[in-house]
Amino acid sequence: MASPRIEDAQAVSVEAAADEATRALDLLLNNQFGEALKRMRPRAHASMYHALGQSTIMFMQAVLTIDMSDIKAAQEAIRQGVEVCNRFRRRTSTVARMLLRPDYTTYTIEEVHAELCYAECLLENAILTFIEDQSLVTFIKGGLKIRSCYQSYKECMQMLATRNWESSREKGHFESGVHLGVGAFNLLISQLPTRILKLLEFIGFSGNKTVGLRELEEGCMMQDYLRGPLCSVVLVAYHTFVLYILGLGDGDLELSEKLVKGLLAKFPKGVLSLFFNARMYQVKGQIDNAITQYYDAIQAQNEWIPFHYICYWELVWCHNFNCDWDKAIEVANILREGCRWSKATYVYIMAACMYAKLVEGSTELLEDIAHLLRQVPALKQKIAGKSIPIEKFVVKKSQKFFDNGQRLTLPAVEIMYMWNSFPMIGKNEKLLLQILCLIENAVPEVTKRKEEDERFVDDYCLAMLLKGVCKRYMGHPLQAEECFLEVFKYQNQILEDTYLLPFAAAELGFLAVQQQQYTKAKEWLDQAHSNYHDYLLESLVHFRVHSALKSLRSNGHLSSRSNPTTPSPTNSPFPSPLNTPTHAVKVNGFPYLSTSPGITKKVIHPPISTAEGGVVGAD
Known part of the structure; x- marks a missing residue:
């Protein structure tokens, strides 16, 4: 034809x-x-x-x-x-x-x-x-x-x-598309770490966050033209999703809320409007309201079922934040049975929530947990010949469960931390205290094993990292620092979970930013970026450190020419760790057995934020 x-x-x-x-x-x-x-x-x-x-x-x-x-x-x-x-x-x-x-x-x-x-x-x-x-x-x-x-x-x-342009409407449709495309490209590229940015610039790409935000915001003013609403969707997604996954959770929530209200006014029953409204509640720490809105979004339509899975994915986290393990297991199972995106992750989260119930007394779940975790390695996917970082993490943790005598430490809290959920949890004091209680209850159980289990140091340091994060968001900087430094105290005895060291270094950097100690912050952030290699979720650390350093520079706290480099032994808060030992080392003295350190709060440099748990101001 x-x-x-x-x-x-x-x-x-x-x-x-x-x-x-x-x-x-x-x-x-x-x-x-x-x-x-x-x-x-x-x-x-x-x-x-x-x-x-x-x-x-x-x-x-x-x-x-x-x-x-x-x-x-x-x-x-x-x-x-x-x-x-x-x-x-x-x-x-x-x-x-x-x-x-x-x-x-x-x-x-x-x-x-x-x-x-x-x-x-x-x-x-x-x-x-x-x-x-x-x-x-x-x-x-x-x-x-x-x-x-x-x-x-x-x-x-x-x-x-x-x-x-002869027709203002023809120009408007075109202009809204330029704002959408140029804005989205600039935002995406600007989020990438410096090493990748240099490679992209070599082949002709460049990205500027300020330009990207400006272009999209101008596009949002053109709601009567084709791509105007899409500019709103991209901008809200950036501030409420991208900056929580690849950054520090420091998006412009005031602007996002305004845009979401605009979407709700125009599309009151639209699944995207309801979904982003739920997400706004979630990032503000209003988890019960978020849960209600996500279920409203699910019930709003049945034509495109995959939209349901996006809502269920967020509901898994919301139920986890509430420590409502039964609901979290139920929703994770829906994803496991129907969604193809990352079955390895869904199965692991389901098992992690079951494990939280097991710790609370439901010992009959151990066999079900083992059955689920045996499936995880076979469900792992690859993109461009490489494993997805979060899937590689859950596979390693599943294997550790069996290597460790069918035992894990705080798997549900750990996966929440790795998914950067604490900027949301930290805005809700009740949830934060609830999770801190889980961590403090786990510590004495871990230390009981120090004489017979060579892996107990890894579990102890994980608990210290998570406890330090809670203390940071509670506005207790000295106690948070004590917990993070505790990880480095035993850096040479960590056998498997070497990712704990760069994450702890990054947390010390974020903590120093909160206390306006910017030189100290840069030293820790540089160490997190450059002193550790080939560990689980390395890309997440690099993204978050890159975001923090870039924010410090844009706010005038560091030289714009300053790039992450390997700290020298003279200016690094701690030297690089030695190679992981191949044998168990007896460790003497664990100061945090069941309660918080008895430290009187003394803040020389007040944190930027306490109740809302902010880390770095939006740049």
């Missing part, structure tokens, strides 16, 4: 097509997913915005389900979208672009919008490439696609700045 002619597409103007895509997005955000797709399909073969709308809806479904049939269908829709966009794009050779800057005033309205839609299709295609085939070769191919997408967005910025 002959391909549709350009004239067929021109029967629908760019403005009309973008308006139709806007109405489809409104349907999508009001949970009418099928109706939104139905509006896009008839003209997807000829109209760039109908093709983009169709591919975006199918892309979302593929990402949520990770089902190969959905991925293939989405890739075909994206291929069609790229083909349609290419019919309208201005063809200029790379050599010509290098020799002479294009005159965008000569571009037609179809050509400029086609470049933007093309960039969005490329980005969707690259993400699906990563999901479909997780080999290193595919990872590189996906990276090249993203680079092409990045270049198209840069070109769109030039178009927006230099051409004259």
Whole structure:
């Protein structure tokens, strides 16, 4: 069959097509997913915005389900979208672009919008490439696609700045897309550690957090245009998710709350509106309200079940924060049975919650826990030939359970800490005290084994790290420091859990920031970054340390040229640890057996925040 002619597409103007895509997005955000797709399909073969709308809806479904049939269908829709966009794009050779800057005033309205839609299709295609085939070769191919997408967005910025626009609505749809793409790219790239940033800059990428936030905030002011609501979604996700996973949980909650209220006003029953409202409660430490809202989001629609799993994932953490182990087990089991994203993690969390119940007296659960943890190694996935860090962690912990005589120490609290949950828990004194009680009850049980178990030092140091985190968020800096330093006191006796040392060093850095001791903070943060290698969840430490150092520099507390380097023995708070011993070493004296240290609180440099547990001010 002959391909549709350009004239067929021109029967629908760019403005009309973008308006139709806007109405489809409104349907999508009001949970009418099928109706939104139905509006896009008839003209997807000829109209760039109908093709983009169709591919975006199918892309979302593929990402949520990770089902190969959905991925293939989405890739075909994206291929069609790229083909349609290419019919309208201005063809200029790379050599010509290098020799002479294009005159965008000569571009037609179809050509400029086609470049933007093309960039969005490329980005969707690259993400699906990563999901479909997780080999290193595919990872590189996906990276090249993203680079092409990045270049198209840069070109769109030039178009927006230099051409004259006849229709304000045509410009508005285009401008909102530029704000979305350029803003999201800058935010994403700016979050990466310095080492990766330098590599990306070498191949043509660059990212600036301030630029990214500004672009997205400007896009949020354009709610009547196609990508305006999407700018709100990305910005809220950044402040309430990305900064909690890759950063220090220091997002702009005031702005996020304002944006969420705007989404609720426009889409009061929309699953995304309800979900982000729940997330706002969660990051503010209002866990019971968050739980109610997550269940409301689940009940809001039944057309796209994968949205339910996103809510269930957050509910697992909320029930864990409440130490409601039965509910957490129930929700983790729903994820284990129905969600494909990370079954190894779901199974481990379920077992960790069961273990918390076992410690409280439900000893009959031991066999079920062992059955679950035996499954974890076989469920581990790989991306680009490498294990997902959190899955590698839970596999190691599952193996330790059996190596340690079917015993773990505080697995539910530990996984909460690794997922950076304490910035949320720390805003709720009741929850914080409840978790501190669990930790203090575990310490004497651990120290009972010091004469017969060579691994007890690892468990003791884990308990000290977690106790120190609680004390830091309670506003007890001296007690927190005592706990973190306790980990280093036994650094040469740790057998397996070497990740405890860089995490403890990072915590001492965060604590010093709270006390406005910025030179000391940098020394500890540099040590956490540079003195330890090849340990579990190394990337999480690097992301969080990078975020803290960058925040210190942007606030004028450190030289902007200061980069993480290996501290010398003269300026490092502690020397680098020696190699892990291969034999057990008897350790004398454990000062924290059951109660908090008897230290009178004396704060020379007051913390930046206590009740809300803030670490580093938003930069």
